[in-house]
Amino acid sequence: MGTSFEQFRALLTNPAARRSVGIDMSDAQARSIASDEALSRAHYDHWQRNYRPGVVVVPEAASSAALEPARVSPPPGWYPGQGGQMQWWDGAQWVQGAYAPTPVVMRARKESGIAYLLAILLGGFAAHRFYLGRVGSAIGFLCLWWIGWFTIGLVVGTFMVIAAGIWWILDLFFIPRMVREENARPYAA
Incomplete structure (x- = not known):
């Protein structure tokens, strides 16, 4: 179904993984958030709601008031969908079937x-x-x-x-x- 809460907390402790999914924060901030379950739950709900297309998360009442920024759509690309299968997000909607571009595998160039x-x-x-x-x-x-x-x-x-x-x-x-x-x-x- 997407990234679980436990995976998100583990993701916070890995700087490269944080950058790969668009979480921009210092290591100290990430450790602080990961160590506090309530705070990491609020960040997880915010991340799921605003940065993961197609996933609707209803936050708890206490965290929803604190986290209501404008909705930001992620860039077009391949994202894991339900069941772990990759699906194409065109920036506004999920694209199914023949309209989705095929992933390109690049080969190393010889010099x-x-x-x-x-x-x-x-x-x-x-x-x-x-x-x-x-x-x-x-x-x-x-x-x-x-x-x-x-x-x-x-x-x-x-x-x-x-x-x-x-x-x-x-x-x-x-x-x-x-x-x-x-x-x-x-x-x-």
């Missing part, structure tokens, strides 16, 4: 600087290719590079190391393109 750093420092381990999501070609490079070094005494090993070295040099030129392609790829959940 050219990190890819270059990995290529230069850990190029023999194809770390830049693993970083950019090119696992198949990274394994191919690893095989070519390390089998070439283990068979360097044979003529074949020398050619493998030379081929892997050329591949590594070409990668230095292609890293910006590989980063752009990786960042443009849609997120696969």
Whole structure:
């Protein structure tokens, strides 16, 4: 049904959690309120009435006279509803079904600087290719590079190391393109 009174009291003792739900007060104030049950009940009722959309809390008579500020609507966004399911608040009403926007999951962007750093420092381990999501070609490079070094005494090993070295040099030129392609790829959940 929403945040319980006990959860609210626990929330008061956690500064990050307080900020995440819009409770702006000092740690000393929060500890003072959390330690006094009547005071924390009054703050809980006020918070439920004014900052939690869709929840109607009828405060006790003693606390209602003390806490009657103007109603403030929270910003549009996803909020937990009944049963813990997330629902969309558009700033004025709850939106159901196809009209609610789908939550967007952001993927971390890859950076050219990190890819270059990995290529230069850990190029023999194809770390830049693993970083950019090119696992198949990274394994191919690893095989070519390390089998070439283990068979360097044979003529074949020398050619493998030379081929892997050329591949590594070409990668230095292609890293910006590989980063752009990786960042443009849609997120696969």
